[in-house]
Amino acid sequence: MKRASLETSFPRSLAKSATSSPLDWSSYRPDDTAVLCFLRKPGWLLLIRKKRGLGAGKINGPGGKTEPGETPRDTAIRETREEVGLIPSEPRHQGALRFAFADGYRLEVHIFTATSWEGSLCETDEALPFWCPQEEIPYTEMWEDDILWLPAVLEGKSVEGEMFLRGDSLEFWDLRCSDDHQVG
Numbered sequence: 001m002k003r004a005s006l007e008t009s010f011p012r013s014l015a016k017s018a019t020s021s022p023l024d025w026s027s028y029r030p031d032d033t034a035v036l037c038f039l040r041k042p043g044w045l046l047l048i049r050k051k052r053g054l055g056a057g058k059i060n061g062p063g064g065k066t067e068p069g070e071t072p073r074d075t076a077i078r079e080t081r082e083e084v085g086l087i088p089s090e091p092r093h094q095g096a097l098r099f100a101f102a103d104g105y106r107l108e109v110h111i112f113t114a115t116s117w118e119g120s121l122c123e124t125d126e127a128l129p130f131w132c133p134q135e136e137i138p139y140t141e142m143w144e145d146d147i148l149w150l151p152a153v154l155e156g157k158s159v160e161g162e163m164f165l166r167g168d169s170l171e172f173w174d175l176r177c178s179d180d181h182q183v184g
């Protein structure tokens with residue numbers, strides 16, 4: 001797999017934080033697995049204002065935690081349907097991010113995108129969806145890490161990385177991206 005620094009795909013980002021890692025990532029085991037699924041049409045991205053769960057109040061992509069017996073792709077399809085009423089066709093896996101929070105919680109998040117879907121867009125108890133111009137993504141209202149990796153995903157790259165957050169503040173990150181993507 002051809003790997004590149006995120007710097008080459010998104011000059012504003014830093015692929016690694018200046019701080020050293022507070023964790024030994026080789027022993028990382030997630031408490032939960034979750035997904036994000038970004039639906040795309042030319043020049044536009046479907047985002048949500050999340051109403052509940054981890055990151056309530058923030059803008060994000062549709063997503064949520066994997067249930068027993070589900071693959072991450074199954075979860076991407078189910079959560080997108082539950083949150084915004086759309087059923088993505090053939091979501092594309094574009095990597096996974098390993099988050100560790102200062103309170104000890106560890107969450108691995110698989111990233112998907114999709115360019116076709118069925119169903120009707122609707123607001124739900126979980127999310128207020130809206131189509132956002134791709135050039136106007138409201139990063140200041142999103143998780144702090146998103147500006148580091150979402151641009152690479154939107155360029156079609158696959159991302160992998162480790163991130164440590166204290167509350168909402170990103171304290172450590174190490175991100176890699178590649179031109180090809182894994183099927184997951």
Ligand SMILES: COc1nc(N)nc2c1ncn2[C@H]1C[C@H](O)[C@@H](COP(=O)(O)OP(=O)(O)OP(=O)(O)O)O1
Nearest residue numbers: 034035036053054055063064065099109143145146
């Ligand atoms: C820390 O950085 C994060 N960035 C982004 N963009 N998204 C994140 C980050 N940390 C978590 N997430 C996402 C991943 C998932 O989509 C949700 C977490 O799942 P949630 O709590 O919404 O899970 P559900 O199964 O929907 O909810 P319940 O457990 O309440 O049923 O956050």
